[in-house]
Amino acid sequence: MEIAYLLGNRCGYLQGDAGQLNTLSLQFSTSDCSLLPYNHYWITSKGIVTPRGVISGAVEVKEGIIVSIVKEEDWQGNSKRGQIIDYDEAVIMPGLIDVHAHLDDPGRAEWEGFPSGTKAAAAGGITMLIDMPLNSFPSTVSVETLRLKLEAAEKSIYVDVGFWGGLVPENAFNASSLDALLSAGVLGLKSFMCPSGINDFPMTNASHIKEGLSVLAKYRRPLLVHAEIQLDSENYLEDDANDPRHYSTYLKTRPPAWEEAAIRELLTLSKDTRIGGPAEGAHLHVVHLSDSGSSLQLLKEAKRSGDSVTVETCPHYLAFSAEEIQDGDTRFKCAPPIRDAANKEALWKALLEGDIDMLSSDHSPTVPELKLLNEGNFLKAWGGVSSLQFVFPVTWSYGRNYGVTLEQLALWWSERPAKLIGQDSKGSIEVGKHADIFVWEPNTDFELNDDLPIYLKHPVSPFQCRYPTGYWLQFTQLTHLLSPGLGVDS
Numbered sequence: 182m183e184i185a186y187l188l189g190n191r192c193g194y195l196q197g198d199a200g201q202l203n204t205l206s207l208q209f210s211t212s213d214c215s216l217l218p219y220n221h222y223w224i225t226s227k228g229i230v231t232p233r234g235v236i237s238g239a240v241e242v243k244e245g246i247i248v249s250i251v252k253e254e255d256w257q258g259n260s261k262r263g264q265i266i267d268y269d270e271a272v273i274m275p276g277l278i279d280v281h282a283h284l285d286d287p288g289r290a291e292w293e294g295f296p297s298g299t300k301a302a303a304a305g306g307i308t309m310l311i312d313m314p315l316n317s318f319p320s321t322v323s324v325e326t327l328r329l330k331l332e333a334a335e336k337s338i339y340v341d342v343g344f345w346g347g348l349v350p351e352n353a354f355n356a357s358s359l360d361a362l363l364s365a366g367v368l369g370l371k372s373f374m375c376p377s378g379i380n381d382f383p384m385t386n387a388s389h390i391k392e393g394l395s396v397l398a399k400y401r402r403p404l405l406v407h408a409e410i411q412l413d414s415e416n417y418l419e420d421d422a423n424d425p426r427h428y429s430t431y432l433k434t435r436p437p438a439w440e441e442a443a444i445r446e447l448l449t450l451s452k453d454t455r456i457g458g459p460a461e462g463a464h465l466h467v468v469h470l471s472d473s474g475s476s477l478q479l480l481k482e483a484k485r486s487g488d489s490v491t492v493e494t495c496p497h498y499l500a501f502s503a504e505e506i507q508d509g510d511t512r513f514k515c516a517p518p519i520r521d522a523a524n525k526e527a528l529w530k531a532l533l534e535g536d537i538d539m540l541s542s543d544h545s546p547t548v549p550e551l552k553l554l555n556e557g558n559f560l561k562a563w564g565g566v567s568s569l570q571f572v573f574p575v576t577w578s579y580g581r582n583y584g585v586t587l588e589q590l591a592l593w594w595s596e597r598p599a600k601l602i603g604q605d606s607k608g609s610i611e612v613g614k615h616a617d618i619f620v621w622e623p624n625t626d627f628e629l630n631d632d633l634p635i636y637l638k639h640p641v642s643p644f645q646c647r648y649p650t651g652y653w654l655q656f657t658q659l660t661h662l663l664s665p666g667l668g669v670d671s
């Protein structure tokens with residue numbers, strides 16, 4: 182067996198031909214409850230990843246919900262009702278939850294879009310993603326703009342989708358506007374501490390963030406922050422030493438001090454989230470950490486002091502280092518930037534030791550023209566890495582060199598993300614949870630090459646140059662929009 186499957190779920194499905202990712206065909210149905218053509222089934226395997234360890238046994242699914250988990254020694258398959266599907270040595274894992282993806286629809290659907298983005302997600306083991314409020318137009322900063330998002334998404338999605346709302350100067354001091362947005366079902370808010378690159382998504386300062394946290398406290402939802410503050414930078418003349426085609430030139434424009442300054446400021450506000458504090462119940466989540474130095478130290482101290490704070494990093498920071506980025510290869514441009522190899526090693530250490538809580542894709546694609554690949558100008562190209570379909574194989578391919586375990590993969594990609602988004606019914610293989618499950622083979626290699634169908638709208642990704650190894654998968658799953666306030670949660 183080469184390919185694995187997405188399993189489970191309650192409404193809608195993704196159908197894959199076992200064994201052949203390149204013949205994967207996707208279908209969506211609102212009437213069926215499972216990708217597998219059964220309402221009631223058991224999946225058996227020698228490697229079921231549960232919060233209490235990897236077990237050999239069986240998972241029983243009824244109407245998209247996990248109803249029992251049986252260890253091999255207690256399993257008497259013949260006496261069971263329902264269909265039995267044996268995956269042998271393939272690994273059964275909770276589907277990934279990507280808490281940070283920009284699908285750019287409405288308004289910039291030519292950059293990505295819900296059908297292509299969610300199909301690529303599904304092809305990569307992701308069973309739920311949370312869409313960022315910016316890069317689409319208009320940005321998701323009000324109930325009206327959230328409605329436009331929902332209309333765009335409802336047309337066609339292949340995985341479960343939730344939404345973050347934007348915290349921007351325009352709504353930050355307008356508690357009723359934020360209340361309305363949160364009541365309409367956004368899972369939390371997102372803001373930038375530096376220019377976002379998108380005109381209708383301006384940056385917030387400390388007082389906006391303080392206001393945001395106080396509203397979020399009522400809903401017990403998080404604020405996600407792009408933590409970089411623009412510091413005075415030297416004058417980067419386009420001379421020989423600062424050629425805009427050199428990655429080092431770009432790297433110098435966004436030093437770790439930008440991340441550190443932002444996090445230092447944020448932590449003066451996150452104190453409010455402590456038990457007994459004025460914003461108890463709110464939570465602060467730092468997105469896409471790149472600096473494994475002082476920024477990380479500050480976060481560790483804040484956690485120790487009882488601030489409700491978490492942090493994510495992304496596979497591109499764990500896979501690549503500045504030294505290897507070729508002149509003009511703007512596929513690697515993102516913010517904060519990919520730093521040197523020593524920084525990458527320290528990020529892995531922090532992840533393995535639990536100081537970084539989770540992973541996300543920060544899938545932030547654009548049209549190829551805006552990546553300026555011909556010109557190769559790092560200073561002018563769009564900042565954002567396209568990665569959604571590749572994040573899981575990349576995590577595993579690189580992670581296994583660091584001794585990453587299956588339990589850690591599930592923790593970083595499913596369990597902790599589910600907690601961040603407040604979805605108790607998702608994120609792990611446990612009785613009562615949604616059967617958002619995927620199956621994969623850790624020891625089967627594949628190459629990211631022309632034979633592998635890429636469902637992303639534009640196959641312009643730094644991961645194209647790499648050949649991740651180790652797996653492939655099948656799913657069941659899907660599909661609903663998470664916005665209870667608007668009544669579209671099917």
Ligand SMILES: NC(=O)NC(NC(N)=O)C(=O)[O-]
Binds near residue numbers: 565
């Ligand atoms: N406007 C963006 O999508 N920016 C994104 N761009 C990156 N990461 O380079 C981000 O998440 O900050």
Ligand SMILES: [Zn+2]
Binds near residue numbers: 407469516
């Ligand atoms: Zn960002």
Ligand SMILES: [Zn+2]
Binds near residue numbers: 283544545
């Ligand atoms: Zn982002």
